[in-house]
Amino acid sequence: xxxxxxSPAMASGAIAQLRNIQKTFGKGEKPxxxxxxxxxxxxxxxxxxxxxxxxxxxxxRLLAGLMAPSSGTITVDGSDPxxxxxxxxxxxxxxxxKFGLYEDLTVAENLDLYADLRNVTGQYRKETFxxxxxxxxxxxxxxxxxxxxxxxxxxxxxxxxxxxxxxxVLLLDEASVGVDPISRRELWRMVQALVSExxxxxxxxxxxxxxxxxxxxxxxxxGRLLFNGPPKELTDRVKDRCRLVRGIGGSRxxxxxxxxxxxxxxxxxxxxxxxxLLLRNAAREPSPADLNAGPEAQWTxxxxxxxxxxIDILGGGPGGHSVLAExxxxxxxxxxxxxxxxxxxxxxxxxxxxxxxxxxxxxxxIFGLLGPNGAGKSTTxxxxxxxxxxxxxxxxxxxxxxxxxxxxxxxxxGYMAQKFSLYGSLTVGxxxxxxxxxxxxxxxxxxxxxxxMIAVFSFGPLIQTKADELPLxxxxxxxxxxxxxxxxxxxxxxxxxxxxxxxxxxxxxxxINGAVEKGVTVMVTTHFMDEAEYCDxxxxxxxxxxxxxxxxxxxxKMAARPGLEEPTMEDAFIELVGRHPD
Amino acid sequence: MFRRILxxxxxxxxxxxxxxxxRRLLIxxxxxQLLLFPAAATLxxxxxxxxxxxxDSGAASxxxxxxxxxxxxxxxxxxxxxxxxxxxxxxGQEALLAVVFPPDFSRHLETGLxxxxxxxxxxxxxxxxxxxxxxxxxxxxxxxxxRADAGTAPKPVPIAVRHxxxxxxxxxxxxxxxxxxxxxxxxxxxxxxLSLAREREHGTFDQLLVSPLTPELIMxxxxxxxxxVGTVQGTIILLAGIFIYGVPFQGSAFLLYASMFFxxxxxxxxxxxxxxxxxxxxxxxxxxFCFMMPAVLLSGFSAPIENMPEWLQLITWAxxxxxxxxxxxxxxxxxxxxxxxxxxxxxxxxxAAATITAAAISFRRRLA
Numbered sequence: 001x002x003x004x005x006x007s008p009a010m011a012s013g014a015i016a017q018l019r020n021i022q023k024t025f026g027k028g029e030k031p032x033x034x035x036x037x038x039x040x041x042x043x044x045x046x047x048x049x050x051x052x053x054x055x056x057x058x059x060x061r062l063l064a065g066l067m068a069p070s071s072g073t074i075t076v077d078g079s080d081p082x083x084x085x086x087x088x089x090x091x092x093x094x095x096x097x098k099f100g101l102y103e104d105l106t107v108a109e110n111l112d113l114y115a116d117l118r119n120v121t122g123q124y125r126k127e128t129f130x131x132x133x134x135x136x137x138x139x140x141x142x143x144x145x146x147x148x149x150x151x152x153x154x155x156x157x158x159x160x161x162x163x164x165x166x167x168x169v170l171l172l173d174e175a176s177v178g179v180d181p182i183s184r185r186e187l188w189r190m191v192q193a194l195v196s197e198x199x200x201x202x203x204x205x206x207x208x209x210x211x212x213x214x215x216x217x218x219x220x221x222x223g224r225l226l227f228n229g230p231p232k233e234l235t236d237r238v239k240d241r242c243r244l245v246r247g248i249g250g251s252r253x254x255x256x257x258x259x260x261x262x263x264x265x266x267x268x269x270x271x272x273x274x275x276x277l278l279l280r281n282a283a284r285e286p287s288p289a290d291l292n293a294g295p296e297a298q299w300t301x302x303x304x305x306x307x308x309x310x311i312d313i314l315g316g317g318p319g320g321h322s323v324l325a326e327x328x329x330x331x332x333x334x335x336x337x338x339x340x341x342x343x344x345x346x347x348x349x350x351x352x353x354x355x356x357x358x359x360x361x362x363x364x365x366i367f368g369l370l371g372p373n374g375a376g377k378s379t380t381x382x383x384x385x386x387x388x389x390x391x392x393x394x395x396x397x398x399x400x401x402x403x404x405x406x407x408x409x410x411x412x413x414g415y416m417a418q419k420f421s422l423y424g425s426l427t428v429g430x431x432x433x434x435x436x437x438x439x440x441x442x443x444x445x446x447x448x449x450x451x452x453m454i455a456v457f458s459f460g461p462l463i464q465t466k467a468d469e470l471p472l473x474x475x476x477x478x479x480x481x482x483x484x485x486x487x488x489x490x491x492x493x494x495x496x497x498x499x500x501x502x503x504x505x506x507x508x509x510x511x512i513n514g515a516v517e518k519g520v521t522v523m524v525t526t527h528f529m530d531e532a533e534y535c536d537x538x539x540x541x542x543x544x545x546x547x548x549x550x551x552x553x554x555x556x557k558m559a560a561r562p563g564l565e566e567p568t569m570e571d572a573f574i575e576l577v578g579r580h581p582d
Numbered sequence: 583m584f585r586r587i588l589x590x591x592x593x594x595x596x597x598x599x600x601x602x603x604x605r606r607l608l609i610x611x612x613x614x615q616l617l618l619f620p621a622a623a624t625l626x627x628x629x630x631x632x633x634x635x636x637x638d639s640g641a642a643s644x645x646x647x648x649x650x651x652x653x654x655x656x657x658x659x660x661x662x663x664x665x666x667x668x669x670x671x672x673x674g675q676e677a678l679l680a681v682v683f684p685p686d687f688s689r690h691l692e693t694g695l696x697x698x699x700x701x702x703x704x705x706x707x708x709x710x711x712x713x714x715x716x717x718x719x720x721x722x723x724x725x726x727x728x729r730a731d732a733g734t735a736p737k738p739v740p741i742a743v744r745h746x747x748x749x750x751x752x753x754x755x756x757x758x759x760x761x762x763x764x765x766x767x768x769x770x771x772x773x774x775x776l777s778l779a780r781e782r783e784h785g786t787f788d789q790l791l792v793s794p795l796t797p798e799l800i801m802x803x804x805x806x807x808x809x810x811v812g813t814v815q816g817t818i819i820l821l822a823g824i825f826i827y828g829v830p831f832q833g834s835a836f837l838l839y840a841s842m843f844f845x846x847x848x849x850x851x852x853x854x855x856x857x858x859x860x861x862x863x864x865x866x867x868x869x870x871f872c873f874m875m876p877a878v879l880l881s882g883f884s885a886p887i888e889n890m891p892e893w894l895q896l897i898t899w900a901x902x903x904x905x906x907x908x909x910x911x912x913x914x915x916x917x918x919x920x921x922x923x924x925x926x927x928x929x930x931x932x933x934a935a936a937t938i939t940a941a942a943i944s945f946r947r948r949l950a
């Protein structure tokens with residue numbers, strides 16, 4: 001991403017001020033926000049980050065005047081958002097996580113509707129439409145229903161509708177969730193252009209590489225402001241503590257698990273064939289021997305990232321030990337082909353969503369499907385788990401044709417989707433009972449499996465809680481528990497950590513890594529490039545075709561060119577998609 | 583197989599009964615309709631105004647007018663003057679019907695000629711009007727017969743009417759058995775089709791489809807809870823009819839429940855079919871509505887099927903409600919025999935087979 005350029009002259013004084021804000025929902029509950037004092041300036045992007053439930057959305061809704069603080073004062077351009085609601089609403093643009101687009105209305109009709117609501121009329125309306133359609137690059141799609149737009153285009157349309165009133169302050173709540181890297185960069189560039197015109201932007205995000213590019217960052221945790229300042233300041237706190245371990249012999253997942261057990265190591269992630277570690281403050285560097293990473297292993301210090309600072313200030317990651325994996329039985333199919341797509345094709349009318357997709361996944365491997373929104377990775381994924389019947393070609397799991405004996409094949413699959421498809425009105429216990437039941441567990445085996453899941457994921461006190469009322473992190477644990485309870489040799493994960501904060505995502509991958517070490521095979525789709533780094537191999541899907549397959553490092557190597565010598569995973573993604581002839 | 587269906591059924595019931603809102607939604611319509619229907623959907627004509635234009639000055643018309651005013655069917659007899667007054671009374675809906683005695687009515691009656699009187703009905707309320715006309719006729723006939731008994735007139739042929747199975751024409755007896763059929767229809771359909779659409783909206787449907795459950799098992803898992811709900815609701819109305827409204831239950835409970843099973847199966851077939859072609863709960867709800875209205879209209883509940891044009895009568899055969907209303911009334915009021923029940927259950931079986939097959943095909947096709 002481009003570097004946020006900021007000329008101090010453009011940055012005017014604070015447009016929005018929050019002083020000593022306290023917000024409590026209901027008596028006796030922990031405050032959603034406490035003792036918060038912060039400023040949002042014009043002409044810059046202020047990032048808003050923090051784990052789930054930290055109070056990000058509450059803060060944004062307070063600024064938008066959608067609720068009143070329990071105590072403290074808020075001013076937006078000199079006005080109180082509640083007392084002077086009319087004025088504040090005319091200068092604040094608020095784009096919630098899911099912008100209220102009408103899916104059956106076309107792009108133009110949606111714009112018309114929001115222009116009417118915002119009272120944008122006459123010649124000015126014409127000019128605004130023209131400007132915004134140019135700006136968002138949606139001019140050629142004005143006749144398309146909003147429901148038929150890709151995820152990235154929907155967000156752009158949402159942004160266009162938000163910008164209709166020419167706001168001075170733009171509040172974006174997780175605007176880039178579920179959007180592919182290419183559209184994400186476009187969105188970022190658009191917001192950047194707005195900022196250069198003097199607009200103040202508050203950008204809440206769970207992508208920390210986005211936060212890193214902001215001028216300022218507000219970091220919330222459990223309703224408290226832990227950090228307020230330029231992201232570099234936070235990154236600098238960990239600048240000598242990042243290490244890359246290269247040339248690992250043996251399983252890098254096991255090395256990571258061992259590393260995370262060391263007292264000196266605060267956090268660690270897999271990055272292609274290497275692992276990346278964050279050491280504790282003033283900790284000595286562990287020797288490669290402690291990791292048992294093989295004779296070739298080398299330590300180099302790596303450049304610090306904002307994410308390291310984030311994890312550091314939150315007191316470290318969740319650790320590398322998966323209790324879940326401990327309880328899973330060893331799956332014996334290591335190295336055999338367990339998932340296979342043979343010339344898999346799917347047509348919708350005249351549109352070919354998947355075009356002769358061909359790949360194999362071996363036992364104990366993590367295979368990732370990456371691609372822009374609407375490129376066909378979901379279609380491919382759905383065919384592989386039997387949700388969609390291919391037009392031609394063959395999809396097999398464990399050697400079973402999904403067309404022939406789907407039921408038998410599906411017994412081998414654990415499935416988890418981004419929406420955590422749990423029954424929200426059922427309790428945690430009822431959900432576990434149900435999923436154990438439909439996978440044919442009964443009697444003592446069922447009881448044991450459920451008890452095990454309760455113990456592994458600490459569901460004990462929550463067993464009577466309805467799934468809808470669980471915090472996001474627990475929803476994800478429950479979804480994972482329901483998917484693995486029948487001990488499937490294969491796991492299908494469809495954007496499993498979309499919209500989840502980095503700490504929760506790490507915990508999730510600790511379990512997945514542990515399961516893979518037991519021989520479980522994983523097929524995953526994702527938009528998070530750091531998640532892609534966990535994969536053993538990646539298939540890049542574009543325009544219905546598999547345009548590249550290989551290890552994360554191999555894809556990066558493929559993408560490397562003069563001027564882009566050491567591409568990140570995201571660079572590689574964009575480069576390889578861009579190279580593909582249209 | 584049953585082992586895998588059971589969790590589906592339990593889950594469905596937990597979701598239906600788990601939250602207070604859902605429970606209320608299942609119970610309230612039953613209670614409300616039980617209270618309202620027997621009171622509101624009466625076919626008796628009471629409390630109506632009868633207008634009288636009396637151009638006669640004899641004793642006979644006065645006597646008859648007195649009899650009209652004593653009859654329960656008419657709360658008031660409105661005397662009008664002249665043709666204009668009569669027109670105003672009917673047009674302004676002051677009176678449901680009007681009786682005109684011609685100037686020579688009493689004289690003709692005395693002389694043994696058969697005089698005629700004119701009755702004007704409000705065609706906008708034709709049904710009630712027809713029934714009220716029946717009362718008027720009845721009063722006239724009684725009057726004539728009494729005169730004959732007194733020897734002052736020739737005796738007309740006496741007609742003795744006896745209503746079988748409902749001798750006093752208590753309309754509760756007619757309405758309540760039909761309610762067993764109609765109320766269960768609504769909830770069974772809604773439970774089946776909305777629950778599937780909800781799963782689609784929430785993404786849990788995909789979660790079911792990637793499990794080893796086949797689409798057929800998922801359908802059975804949706805059908806059983808809906809049928810349970812229908813049976814329980816039907817039983818509540820049945821018991822309320824017998825013990826609260828005092829409708830006599832003449833027939834065999836076994837036959838009633840056996841046929842109810844097939845009736846609910848046919849409904850579930852429709853519900854599954856509707857949900858198999860709908861993407862959202864909203865669509866499913868509209869779908870249920872589109873089915874419900876004609877199903878009730880064509881069932882014979884509100885209008886006799888024999889009065890419908892022939893092509894429409896043929897269509898009513900596809901309406902499960904039509905067959906079940908016959909059974910439930912028959913078993914309730916006249917101890918319908920097993921053979922007759924079977925005769926009306928057979929079409930239900932055929933409807934169930936057809937709709938369930940259609941739903942299964944449509945389901946499979948959507949997956950492909």
